[in-house]
Amino acid sequence: MKKIGLIGGISWVSTSDYYTLINKGINEKLGGLNFSECLIYSFNYADIKKNNDANDWDSTFNMLYKASESLKAGGAEAIVLCANTMHLIADKLQNALDIPVIHIAEETAKEILKKEIKKVGLLGTKFTMELDFFKDKLTAKGIETIIPISQEDKDFIHYTIFEELGRGIVTDETKKRYLEIANHLIQNGVEGIILGCTEIPLVIKAEDLSVAIFDTTLIHAKAAVAFQLS
Template sequence: MKTLGLIGGTSWHATVEYYTQINQKVSEVIGKQANPELLIYSINIELMREQNKEKINSKYLEVSKKLQEAGAEAIIICANTPHMVYDYVQPKIDIPILHIGTATGKAAQVSKMKTLGLLGNKPTMTGDFISSKLKNDYDMEVIIPEGESLDKSHYYVSKELTQGTFSDEAKSFYLNQIRDMKKRGAEGIILGCTELPILLKGIDSELPMLRTTDLHIKMAVEFILEN
């Protein structure tokens, strides 16, 4: 099995989800008598809240190099928003970063989706690190919430979900957003916050939900086991 480096901490709830599911899904293949070798570096979530892009880039490059030197053969960032560092970090290290946009695009392609709604925090929804990946690599269009709903989504992610609060109010808000995006032409919904699949777990919606966490973890497991 290959050794995978995990960059977590944003939030630690999401990191636990990644670590647990990677181990569980690998054991389904190899048996419970063994487990993959994983290297984890948990970053303080305050770094992302400062919104200092230069500082964020620098920290993720530093951590990526440490994981590479420690023996990681690839890196997975255990959240959506920190993929904003991908274009800066990837050319400066010698091992691949498994991009969450690639995992999402492949799944949407299999289902023949061309227009996707994206939910998450404001940097994820308005940034191009997921939408441009889908546009350039898979010829897919991305739509996001309109008006005050953009700020409301950001509030729920940054003030509740990443701090471990999963309220009925937040569930209702996101289900309404999915309904609205369906009217605007979305064929599927990207849950672009690692905690959103936790919030909406077991809930049926009006559109297929692309759970980026699950798709990303599947990509990680395939990498670990590809030999």
């Protein structure tokens, strides 16, 4: 089994989901008492958010690069960034490392293509929705990506990711609003919804919508398992 390094704490809630999903995935494949051989470097979320709010991605890159080198020194053979937004610097990080960074958007694109879907809705932080780092990976595969038009909707998603879901807080009111936003995208012709923040699966489940959903946390965790067993 190959050893992987998880960079988490962004947030701890989704990092625990990654750890659970990856260990369950290994055990489903190998059975017995076989589980994932992995290392976790968990950040203080406040430090990351401070950089994000200041648009200081260089500082965030330096933090993630040092974490990656630490994990590599511990034997990690690949890096898993346990957050969609952090993939804004994933390509830069990959260029600086000599071990692979398993890219969440690339893995999501593969799953979308398996369902022969060409138009999807994307929900996530404002960074993920408005910048191109995630959408470009889909465009390269011929997939059109639509995000909420309303600034109010984008602000709501961004706020609740950091102030509610990232703290493990889930309310019926927030779930209802997320589903309204997703259904509006469906009415505009999307054939699937990407849960493009690793906390959004806390409020949107497969049975909640009439189209396919792409849980990026689950997709990314499965890709990590596949790498470990490759």
